Each structure stands twice: as C-alpha cells, then as structure tokens.
C-alpha cells in the first residue's frame with residue numbers, strides 16, 4: 380500500500396489530461412527534492428504510459444469514473460501510483476514482440492508502454508483484477524546508474 | 534453545487550503546495566479554452582489566496598486532513614472551488630481596513646486576501662460553517678472588461 | 688496542446704518537422720499528416736524530431752506505422768534526432784535498430 | 800521554490816532585487832532579509848520587483864511591514880515595478896497610494 384499520500388489528482392477519461400498529469404508530476408519531482416533531470420523525464424514518460432493505459436481501460440468499458448493519480452514521498456524515493464477501475468488485464472499474458480531484426484517487428488505499433496515503464500522506473504508493480512488496475516512506480520531520489528539494454532525483454 | 538467536476542486535486546497542509554495548485558490551475562485554464570492571459574494571472578492569484586486561507590484554517594486546528602481543489606468547465610466559464618475542513622469564519626464580520634490615506638493603514642499587513650479574490654474573480658461565493666469552508670470562484674472564458682476601482686471596498 | 692507540423696522539400700526528400708509533445712492526444716495528428724504525405728506521393732520522408740519535447744509509446748507507434756507504410760511503397764522514413772532524452776526512448780525499445788537516425792536534416796537528405 | 804534576493808548599494812540606497820514567486824511559502828524569506836537589512840543600518844531601501852513572477856497578499860503584507868518598520872526609523876521603502884500584472888495587485892488593494900513606485904532602479908535611487 381501507499382505509505383503517505385501527499386498529493387492526489389483525479390482526472391476525467393479524456394486523453395488531453397495526460398499532459399496535465401505530466402506537468403503536475405514533473406513539478407512535484409523537481410520542487411520536492413534534488414533529482415537528476417533525466418529521472419524527471421523518465422517519470423514523465425512512465426506516468427504518461429500508465430495514464431494512457433488507465434484511460435483506455437475506462438474507455439473500453441465506457442466508464443466515466445475518474446482515474447486517480449497519487450504522489451507520495453519516502454525517505455529515499457518517490458512513489459507514484461495510478462489507479463483505474465477498468466476490467467484489468469493479465470500482465471504475464473501480454474504478447475511478446477518479435478526481435479527488432481525481424482521484419483515482422485513493423486507490425487507492432489503498440490505494446491511498448493509497459494516495457495518502457497519497466498525499463499524507466501526503479502521499481503514498478505502491477506496489481507490488476509476484474510475490479511481495476513493499480514500501478515505503483517518508484518523512483519529513487521538519489522540518481523542510480525541504470526543500464527538501458529532491455530532489448531531482450533521487449 | 535459544482536456542476537461537473539473535471540479535475541480534483543488534494544493537497545496536504547503545507548504552504549509549499551500552493552505553488553503546485555497555481556501551476557495546475559493555470560495550465561488547465563490555458564490549455565482548455567481561449568482565455569485572456571491576464572485572467573489566468575487573476576485566477577492564479579485568487580486560487581493562491583484561497584488555498585493559503587484553507588491551509589491556515591487547518592493549521593489552526595492542527596488538522597492534517599487534505600484540502601480539496603476542484604476544477605470544472607461550463608459553457609461560458611470555469612469554476613474553481615476550494616474546500617477545507619477548518620472551523621470556518623463569518624465573512625460579514627471581517628474587520629474593515631482603514632482608508633489607504635490613514636497612517637494607521639500600515640498596521641494592516643493582512644486581510645488583503647479576500648478583497649483580492651472578490652476583485653479578481655467574476656463571481657465568488659463563500660460557504661462557511663463550523664464544519665469548514667467552501668469557496669467557489671467563477672471566471673468567464675470570454676474576457677470581460679472589469680474596472681479595477683475597488684478602493685472603497687477595501 | 689499544440690503539435691507543430693511543418694513540411695519542407697529538400698533534395699528530393701520530404702522533411703516533416705515536429706514541434707511539441709507527441710503523446711496519445713497529439714499523435715493522431717502526426718499519423719494523419721504522415722498518411723497525407725504518403726498519399727500525396729512522398730516516398731522519402733524525414734521526420735525531424737529536434738523540436739520534440741516529449742515522445743511516448745503512442746508517438747513511437749505512429750513512426751513505426753509510417754515506416755511500415757513507406758517500406759511497403761518502396762519508400763523510406765528516417766529520423767533526425769540528437770536529443771538524448773528522445774533517443775533514450777528509441778534505445779530502450781530497440782527501435783534504434785529499426786530506424787535510420789541522423790544528426791541533422793542535411794545528413795538525412797544527403798542520400799546514402 | 801527559489802526566491803532570489805540580491806542586494807546592491809546604489810547612490811546611498813540599498814536595492815533589494817527580488818526574483819521568483821513571492822507567496823505564503825517564500826514571503827518569510829523576503830521578510831527576514833528586509834529585517835536584516837534594517838538591523839544592519841539600511842534606511843533607504845528600494846525593493847526591485849521587476850523579476851517577480853508572482854506576488855500575493857502575503858508578499859504585499861511583508862512589503863507593508865517593511866515600509867512601516869522603515870518609516871518608524873526615519874527611513875523609507877520604495878518599489879521598482881513596471882509589470883502590469885504585479886502593479887494590478889497594488890492597485891486593487893489601494894497600495895499604489897501607500898508606496899512610491901518607480902519605473903527603474905535609477906529613478907528610485909535619484910534622491911528626493
């Protein structure tokens with residue numbers, strides 16, 4: 380569970396609000412602690428991907444319930460979570476992309492969001508059920524070196 | 534009551550979050566409709582004053598409950614509301630400032646927030662009881678000419 | 688949120704310069720513009736990402752879709768990008784191996 | 800959130816240039832700096848608001864408090880401000896009639 384939620388934002392099921400979430404989260408990350416600017420970019424991207432998925436999940440079931448973004452601060456990290464009330468999904472069952480060298484790769488225009496979230500965040504967990512999905516992302520405030528060689532995972 | 538709340542933000546009882554509210558609200562105002570930039574500034578100032586008062590109200594009773602900022606859009610105006618759970622106040626009973634020409638005026642470093650909100654917003658209502666305070670502010674999206682001669686009101 | 692989409696012809700290439708944030712809300716406009724260019728006959732398209740402030744997986748998807756469309760029409764789509772934060776997104780997803788990425792419009796339109 | 804507070808001496812005046820957003824969170828730093836300057840002996844203070852991006856009633860209160868402190872010490876506090884959005888706050892509250900407001904540091908430090 381979230382420790383101590385500092386800020387919570389509820390947004391409607393419209394894609395134009397994703398940029399608002401980015402602005403909010405990047406301002407929080409930059410103003411609250413010393414943090415590597417690249418980490419702020421990573422967080423903006425990960426939160427965009429997660430919000431896009433959450434909004435899509437609500438659109439799929441024609442729900443107009445708002446999605447909830449929560450921000451909390453821990454001694455050595457930030458925690459950002461996105462909660463939706465869509466019908467959930469099985470993260471283990473997501474299709475794997477063909478390797479980038481395969482010409483078939485060009486048929487996959489989607490499915491890059493979750494791999495990006497996993498690659499960019501220091502920690503991430505997905506909790507999904509038929510009641511909805513809760514994505515929790517963690518970014519350490521002291522910058523960590525992270526290798527960007529995730530080809531195999533995609 | 535609020536028509537259709539589009540976005541809701543909950544913030545903790547710390548003054549440093551007031552700037553976050555400004556960023557959120559000014560981004561919403563600018564991105565959602567054609568609006569006079571000066572109106573956006575007015576809204577930033579009014580929302581800052583209202584949030585400052587709400588946070589002070591919670592501090593006064595040592596409440597750590599979050600305050601709630603809601604944003605909604607109507608055909609010809611934006612509605613922004615601030616809800617706190619402090620012990621409320623009687624807006625009619627607020628002390629009047631001496632006229633600016635009176636040397637006594639310099640003894641009043643405070644009490645300018647609500648007059649500013651009233652002067653800057655197209656409409657404002659205060660609903661306050663022992664359960665808390667609900668401030669609703671309205672800004673028309675089509676810029677209105679507004680005379681800034683409110684000296685007598687202060 | 689505005690997405691800038693400027694087109695110039697250079698050296699036989701069609702250069703589409705994108706400005707602003709490419710996300711799920713704005714990416715459809717980029718997709719439309721690319722489809723338009725191809726249907727108008729463009730076959731060698733360069734997408735200039737130098738003024739892009741943000742690009743997410745929806746934006747990547749649109750670029751992959753554009754590349755696919757062009758390759759199946761005997762054309763090509765290449766990119767101009769030197770910004771590390773944007774390059775990073777291509778690297779993580781392995782798409783640096785799918786796209787030709789150049790340092791400048793000049794390099795991209797110099798033919799081979 | 801950073802509040803820039805730079806002090807220079809000019810023509811017998813102490814010029815405090817404020818940069819950034821003056822609100823309930825940052826105003827205490829402005830207040831402290833003013834109190835410090837007065838206790839160090841400054842009597843003719845000019846607060847330069849040209850680089851202020853935002854000023855709320857807490858900021859106004861700090862400036863009124865500074866003016867009061869200086870007047871009771873036979874000093875004065877004047878302002879430099881040409882930004883309409885900041886001037887507007889002084890106008891609405893009637894404080895344009897309380898402060899001397901100049902168009903430039905030069906004007907403010909020219910004597911009188």
Ligand SMILES: Nc1ncnc2c1ncn2[C@@H]1O[C@H](COP(=O)(O)OP(=O)(O)O)[C@@H](O)[C@H]1O
Pocket residue numbers: 428432433436463465466467468473488489490491492493494512744
């Ligand atoms: N919050 C969510 N609720 C329901 N399904 C989801 C959610 N997030 C992701 N998914 C599912 O996982 C798939 C892969 O997501 P992602 O990697 O972000 O790529 P994309 O969104 O481009 O398909 C989505 O297509 C969707 O089926």
Ligand SMILES: Nc1ncnc2c1ncn2[C@@H]1O[C@H](COP(=O)(O)OP(=O)(O)O)[C@@H](O)[C@H]1O
Pocket residue numbers: 582586587590617619620621622627642643644645646647648666856
């Ligand atoms: N949300 C609120 N809850 C309780 N009291 C409030 C609230 N807003 C304003 N007040 C009261 O009204 C007074 C005047 O407010 P204002 O005009 O903003 O000036 P200031 O906050 O500088 O005193 C405050 O000092 C406070 O006593």
